[in-house]
Amino acid sequence: MFEFKIAAQSGAARTGTLTLPHGTVETPVFMPVGTQGTVRALSPNDLRSAGATLVLANTYHLHVRPGEQVVEKLGALHRFMGWDRPLLTDSGGFQVFSLEGSRRLDEDGVEFQSHVDGSRRTLTPERATEIQWVLGADIAMAFDHVVPGGADEATARDAMERTLRWLERCGKRHEELRASYVATSLRRKSSPGENVQRSVVASCNQTLWPILQGGTHLALREEGLRRILDLGSWTGLAIGGLSVGEPKPVMYAMLEHLEPKLPALPRYLMGVGFPEDLVAAVERGVDLFDCVAPTRNGRNGSAFTPDGPVNIRNAEHRDDVRPLDASCDCETCTTFSRGYLRHLFMAEELLGLRLLSLHNVRYLIRLAGEMRDAIRRNAFGPWAVEWRRRYLHSGSA
Amino acid sequence: MFEFKIAAQSGAARTGTLTLPHGTVETPVFMPVGTQGTVRALSPNDLRSAGATLVLANTYHLHVRPGEQVVEKLGALHRFMGWDRPLLTDSGGFQVFSLEGSRRLDEDGVEFQSHVDGSRRTLTPERATEIQWVLGADIAMAFDHVVPGGADEATARDAMERTLRWLERCGKRHEELRASYVATSLRRKSSPGENVQRSVVASCNQTLWPILQGGTHLALREEGLRRILDLGSWTGLAIGGLSVGEPKPVMYAMLEHLEPKLPALPRYLMGVGFPEDLVAAVERGVDLFDCVAPTRNGRNGSAFTPDGPVNIRNAEHRDDVRPLDASCDCETCTTFSRGYLRHLFMAEELLGLRLLSLHNVRYLIRLAGEMRDAIRRNAFGPWAVEWRRRYLHSGSA
Numbered sequence: 108m109f110e111f112k113i114a115a116q117s118g119a120a121r122t123g124t125l126t127l128p129h130g131t132v133e134t135p136v137f138m139p140v141g142t143q144g145t146v147r148a149l150s151p152n153d154l155r156s157a158g159a160t161l162v163l164a165n166t167y168h169l170h171v172r173p174g175e176q177v178v179e180k181l182g183a184l185h186r187f188m189g190w191d192r193p194l195l196t197d198s199g200g201f202q203v204f205s206l207e208g209s210r211r212l213d214e215d216g217v218e219f220q221s222h223v224d225g226s227r228r229t230l231t232p233e234r235a236t237e238i239q240w241v242l243g244a245d246i247a248m249a250f251d252h253v254v255p256g257g258a259d260e261a262t263a264r265d266a267m268e269r270t271l272r273w274l275e276r277c278g279k280r281h282e283e284l285r286a287s288y289v290a291t292s293l294r295r296k297s298s299p300g301e302n303v304q305r306s307v308v309a310s311c312n313q314t315l316w317p318i319l320q321g322g323t324h325l326a327l328r329e330e331g332l333r334r335i336l337d338l339g340s341w342t343g344l345a346i347g348g349l350s351v352g353e354p355k356p357v358m359y360a361m362l363e364h365l366e367p368k369l370p371a372l373p374r375y376l377m378g379v380g381f382p383e384d385l386v387a388a389v390e391r392g393v394d395l396f397d398c399v400a401p402t403r404n405g406r407n408g409s410a411f412t413p414d415g416p417v418n419i420r421n422a423e424h425r426d427d428v429r430p431l432d433a434s435c436d437c438e439t440c441t442t443f444s445r446g447y448l449r450h451l452f453m454a455e456e457l458l459g460l461r462l463l464s465l466h467n468v469r470y471l472i473r474l475a476g477e478m479r480d481a482i483r484r485n486a487f488g489p490w491a492v493e494w495r496r497r498y499l500h501s502g503s504a
Numbered sequence: 505m506f507e508f509k510i511a512a513q514s515g516a517a518r519t520g521t522l523t524l525p526h527g528t529v530e531t532p533v534f535m536p537v538g539t540q541g542t543v544r545a546l547s548p549n550d551l552r553s554a555g556a557t558l559v560l561a562n563t564y565h566l567h568v569r570p571g572e573q574v575v576e577k578l579g580a581l582h583r584f585m586g587w588d589r590p591l592l593t594d595s596g597g598f599q600v601f602s603l604e605g606s607r608r609l610d611e612d613g614v615e616f617q618s619h620v621d622g623s624r625r626t627l628t629p630e631r632a633t634e635i636q637w638v639l640g641a642d643i644a645m646a647f648d649h650v651v652p653g654g655a656d657e658a659t660a661r662d663a664m665e666r667t668l669r670w671l672e673r674c675g676k677r678h679e680e681l682r683a684s685y686v687a688t689s690l691r692r693k694s695s696p697g698e699n700v701q702r703s704v705v706a707s708c709n710q711t712l713w714p715i716l717q718g719g720t721h722l723a724l725r726e727e728g729l730r731r732i733l734d735l736g737s738w739t740g741l742a743i744g745g746l747s748v749g750e751p752k753p754v755m756y757a758m759l760e761h762l763e764p765k766l767p768a769l770p771r772y773l774m775g776v777g778f779p780e781d782l783v784a785a786v787e788r789g790v791d792l793f794d795c796v797a798p799t800r801n802g803r804n805g806s807a808f809t810p811d812g813p814v815n816i817r818n819a820e821h822r823d824d825v826r827p828l829d830a831s832c833d834c835e836t837c838t839t840f841s842r843g844y845l846r847h848l849f850m851a852e853e854l855l856g857l858r859l860l861s862l863h864n865v866r867y868l869i870r871l872a873g874e875m876r877d878a879i880r881r882n883a884f885g886p887w888a889v890e891w892r893r894r895y896l897h898s899g900s901a
Contacts, residue, residue, distance in 0.1 A: 173822065181841050181843040425574060450574070
C-alpha cells in the first residue's frame with residue numbers, strides 16, 4: 108500500500124505507478140477537483156469515461172457543508188460521492204487562508220467564518236486530520252499555513268515554521284487515529300457483533316502527505332524540505348504555496364532548484380494547472396497535479412485543444428461542423444459540432460457547461476498520458492518542444 | 505413509414521407501435537422536451553439510458569436561436585443535437601401565443617418580438633412548415649392558434665377556425681416541400697455529382713400532424729375534429745389547448761367525450777404532464793405526451809417517486825442513505841443517496857440538476873412502460889387504482 112515505483116525517466120521527467128487503497132494511479136497524473144464532493148458538472152461516470160484515476164475533494168468545504176458527520180453517516184467520502192477509485196483530500200489550509208473576511212490565526216490553528224452560514228469555526232492541525240480521517244480519502248494532506256506569492260522572507264519563514272510545527276501535530280494525530288482504528292479492529296475480531304463505522308474501515312489505510320511551504324525563497328524551501336524529511340518517513344510530498352500569484356518563471360525556477368534534492372517520493376504540485384504548466388512541471392520532475400481550470404474554464408466556454416485554447420462563444424464557431432478537438436475521444440468531441448456547443452453556450456443551456464468541462468478534464472488526462480508515453484520513449488524533451496510549437500504557436504517555451 | 509399499430513386495449517387505454525423514419529416508438533410514450541435542441545441538463549446518452557425513444561424540440565426557439573439555417577448547416581436537427589432516434593418539432597404556435605409583450609395576429613400569421621434580441625419576426629403556417637422541414641424532425645406539427653383555458657366560445661371558435669384554415673396552408677406547403685424533394689431526388693439520380701443538402705435528405709420522410717383546438721367547448725372540439733379529418737389523411741393527431749389553465753376535471757371530461765370519436769391514429773396530448781395526468785389521459789385513450797415538468801421540477805429539487813413527489817431539499821433527507829426511489833434503475837437511484845443529492849442542491853452543484861432531471865425523465869418513461877404492461881394484461885383499471893392509492897396516498901382518483 109502507498110507504494111510508488113518509478114518505471115522510466117527522461118531528463119527530470121519521470122513516469123511511475125502509485126499504489127493506493129482504492130487502486131493504482133499512473134503518474135504523471137492530473138486530478139480533477141471535486142471541491143464539494145463533486146467535480147462541478149460531471150458525474151462519476153463522466154470522470155471514469157474521461158480516464159480520471161484520482162480525484163481531489165476539499166476538507167474545508169465538506170466540513171462547512173454538509174459536515175463530515177453527515178458524510179460519515181452517508182458511508183464516507185467514496186460512497187458519498189459515488190467514486191470508487193482513489194481520492195485525495197486537501198487539508199483546508201489553502202481555503203482558510205484564501206477566505207475573504209475575518210480569520211484569526213494563532214499557534215493552535217485558525218478561527219474563521221463559514222462562507223455558508225457565517226458561523227465561527229476553528230481548524231487546527233488535529234481537527235483537519237480528524238476530519239480527513241472521517242472523510243476517508245486514500246491520501247490526506249497536512250494542515251498548512253499558506254502565504255501569498257509575493258510574501259517577504261520573514262513572513263514566508265514564519266508560515267513555513269508554523270507549517271512544520273503543524274505537520275508534527277498532524278502526523279501525531281494521524282498516528283493516534285490509525286492506532287485507535289487498529290485497536291478497534293482487534294476488538295472487533297474478538298466480538299464479531301460489534302458495529303464498526305464504515306468510515307473507520309475505509310480510513311484504515313489512509314496516508315498523510317506533508318506540504319512544503321517557503322514562498323518564493325529558495326533557501327527557505329530547501330530548509331523546509333530537509334526538515335520535513337527529518338520529521339518522518341512519508342509516502343508522498345506536496346509542494347504548496349506556488350501558483351498563488353508569483354510570476355511563472357519564479358515557480359519554474361523553484362521546481363528546478365528543488366528537483367535534485369527531492370527524495371524518491373511522488374511529488375504533488377498543488378493547484379497547477381493549465382496545460383503549459385503541466386508540461387513545464389513534469390519537465391521539472393513533478394508527478395501529480397490538481398486544478399479547477401478545466402472545469403472553471405469549461406463553464407466559461409473556454410476549451411483546451413492541441414492548438415491552444417478555443418473560446419466556443421466566438422462567432423466564428425456559429426456553423427462550424429468540426430468537433431472541438433478532432434484528436435479527442437471524449438463524448439463531447441465524438442458527438443457534437445463546435446456550432447452546437449456554441450449554441451448551447453449562447454442559449455445558456457446546462458449541457459454546454461458539462462460538455463466543455465468533460466472535454467477539458469479529458470484533455471488534461473490525455474495530456475498526462477502523452478507525457479507518460481514520451482517519458483517511456485525517453486523523448487520528453489523533443490516531445491515538449493513539438494507540443495509547445497503547436498499549443499503556444501511557437502517553438503520556444 | 506408512419507405506421508401505427510394498436511397491439512392491445514384495456515378499456516379506452518391502448519398500447520401500440522408507432523413506426524417513424526428514425527425508429528419505432530412504443531405507446532403510450534412520454535417525450536422529454538428539448539426546447540432549444542437539448543433536454544435541459546441531459547445529454548443524448550442520458551436520454552438513451554433513461555429509455556427515451558422520442559424527443560420534442562421547438563420550432564420557435566430554434567428559429568430565433570440559432571436559426572434553422574444554422575441547424576441545417578450543422579446537419580439538421582438530429583445530427584445537430586446528437587440524437588439519432590425519432591424527433592418531433594412543435595410548430596411554435598404555443599410559444600408565440602404565450603410570449604410576453606407585443607405580438608400582432610392576422611389571417612396571414614403572427615408577428616412577434618424575439619425574446620433573444622428583440623427583433624421583429626413573423627411566423628405563418630407556411631414559414632412554420634418550412635422551418636420544420638429544414639429542421640427535419642420525423643414529425644412536424646401544424647401551426648395553430650392557442651387560446652387560454654378560460655376563453656369564451658366566440659374566442660375559441662375564432663381560434664379554431666383560424667387553426668383549421670392554417671392547417672390547410674401547412675398541409676399544402678408540406679406537400680410542396682415533399683414534391684420538391686422528390687423532384688430533387690430524381691434529378692440527383694440522373695446527375696450523381698449534385699450535392700444535395702443533408703437536411704433535405706433527412707426530411708424526405710417527415711410527416712405533418714394537425715392540432716385540434718376548441719378550448720373547453722365540447723361542441724367546438726367535436727366540430728374541429730370532424731373538419732380536421734375531412735381535410736386530409738393524417739398519420740397522427742394532436743390535442744392542443746388543454747393543460748393551459750383550465751381545471752383538470754374539464755380536461756379529463758373533454759378527453760372522455762372525444763375518445764369514442766377519435767380515429768385509429770396516434771393521439772398526442774400536448775404539454776401533459778405530471779404522473780397523475782399521464783395515468784388519467786392514458787385511461788382516456790391518449791398515446792403520446794410531452795412536458796417540461798420532469799426536467800423543470802428536477803432542477804427545482806422535486807422528484808417523482810411511486811409514493812408521490814419528494815422535495816430533496818427537505819432537511820429530513822440530510823443523512824438519508826436511501827436512494828431517491830428504491831424501485832428505479834436510473835444512474836441517480838443506483839449510485840447516490842438522498843443525503844448526497846440533498847447536499848448537491850444545498851451546495852448549488854450542477855450535478856444535482858442533472859441527476860434529478862434524469863431520474864424524473866426515467867420515472868415518466870418507466871411509468872409509460874408500466875402502463876403498457878397493464879394494458880397488455882388487460883388490467884389497466886385495477887393497475888391505475890393501485891397506482892393512485894400509492895402515488896396520491898388515496899384509493900380514489
